[in-house]
Amino acid sequence: MRYGALTTPARPLVESALLAALGALFILVAFYVPLLGMFATLISPLPTAFVVIRHGVRWGVLSSFVTLAVLFPFLSPITAITLMTVYGTMGVALGYSVRRSLPAERTIGLMTGASMVGVAVDMLGAYLVTGLTLPQLAEQTAKVFNEVFEISHRITGGNPALEGMMQTVTPEMIMRTLPAGFLLGSLFLAWVNYEVVRRVLPRFGYTVEPLRPFSRWIMPEATGHVWLLAFVGLQLSPFYAEKLPFLAVVVDNVLPMAMLVLLLDAASALCFFLLRSGFAGGVAGLFTSMAVFMALSSPLLGFGVQLFGMIDVLFDLRRVRYPELSDI
Template sequence: MISEYMEHRVNSLTESGILSAVTVLMALIGVYVPFLGLVAILLWPLPITVLVVRHGFRWGVMAAVVASVLIAVIIEPTVAVRLALAFAPVGLALGYGYRLGWSGIRLVTAAIVVSVLAKGIALMMVFFLTGIHPFSGQLEMLRESYTQAAEMYKGMGMNEVQIEMAKQSFEHNLGVIEILLPLVVVTMGLLDTMVNFIVAGKVFKRLGMEVPVLPPFREWRLPQAFAWLFGASLVAAYIGHANEIPILFQAGMNGYMAATLAGLVEGVVVFEYAMAHYNWSRWASTIFLIMIFMNGLLFQILAIAGILDTVFDYRKKFFGAER
């Protein structure tokens, strides 16, 4: 009995050390290797998820702490803080849900909530420690890139009036990006959760484990709350703009865009369901979707149709789908 316990402890320590080293290596790739670094950062929580599932929540926390300390020493303390606060909770949440056998929907929903909260806390912590806006570097990089491009076009003889108009358009778009930064944080939380959920599922399947899965894409149906969010956000954005209340306008714009993106997903789901119902080929439906995404008006129609589907359920009304 004692020997089995000691063997388990040794295995846990060994695997924890190996996976901690993997997280440090992924952080190094994320900081110093272009393009591949983005993938490494997105998958940074994965070793923690594996460790929690195989050995328990405590081992996952210990590995995250050890990896963060090593990253602080090897790279930079602020990088360690950002990774530990923004990404480690995602790995812990996914591992915890996998270990308890949660359904795919419950697991993904909980992990997304944890991820978004973690990234919000990480950004506030970075601002508190450095006094620098978390996205200031990226926004400044965009401005510098545009300035260089404008100089290049000017050297090629481009009309200065056109360059000035392009500059005004660019500054407007950059202002929109700044307004939508909260939505960027939510999107980041959604993206890294889904990537790690999918990859972790493949890893655990290779290890012979049963893993929770999400319903088929054509059966997805988002809650009616997105329709209410869409309407309330339009009202909030209008009142905020008309009465010069920046925070209300920003909240309204972020809610509007979030609801629109959700409606777009729902619209694609309904479109795919209709194509399958009428036995259209995959190639035909893909071509039609590409055409829709390339046309601004059709793009908006698809998003609004998706938002309305959360209320009216077209698949049940028109195709007899059972709920």
């Protein structure tokens, strides 16, 4: 990490207050201005992160409370607390990671944990303000999926695999897999915010390590073992689902997450081998995207892709973890 434009001496209290006001402005724009709101949402954790980078976690938390106080006159208390929790926790996690020069993977992991806290508070706020319960949220989500499927069906025609998948999208199934969706949604939000902020911080003199190129992504070895156990557990679920319902719910949540992780790993491996074969980056990306779409459209092909991803995770076909072994 290097220091640039923000190295002029300043009292932490004054600087934290100014950045808190800026953070409140970003949140208000995200809440009230539809067009600029999306961009403001992506950079809302930045002011808190700056405070943590420059002055530590204590000042970052204090700045978050100041931001909350600024928001109270413009938003309802519950809405202000909800928004500040979402962006404040992510800002503290990001600032702490940059201050400690943590690698990108750990930074996104911390931001994911912070995002999960924020999303939980957001759901609690929605319940307190509107009375929206989790079963009602699951029912609304199922309706959205069905509407999207109907639009896709009218545009692209019938897809037997997609139709079969949509038959399983019920409010009951969404409630069962809510933890998996909760975690994956938080991870996606953390990754998007990280990629945006990573490109902004260098303009102020701070460097943030990027993720390794997609063709060099490799997932933890434990993912392959977890996928195997969850897949076997799914096949055996008729024998224990009634006696051990909690175990069935665990399998229903773990298996989709493991499947998605192995799909990403397989896509990364395919991109790697295409690039090594001499394909241009754009062409390799296009072919990889087409392969992912085909895997999502065909259960049999999707299962084969998961097997390939599991083999790469367990045996490191690309020698990403131990590159020195490629010479053996």
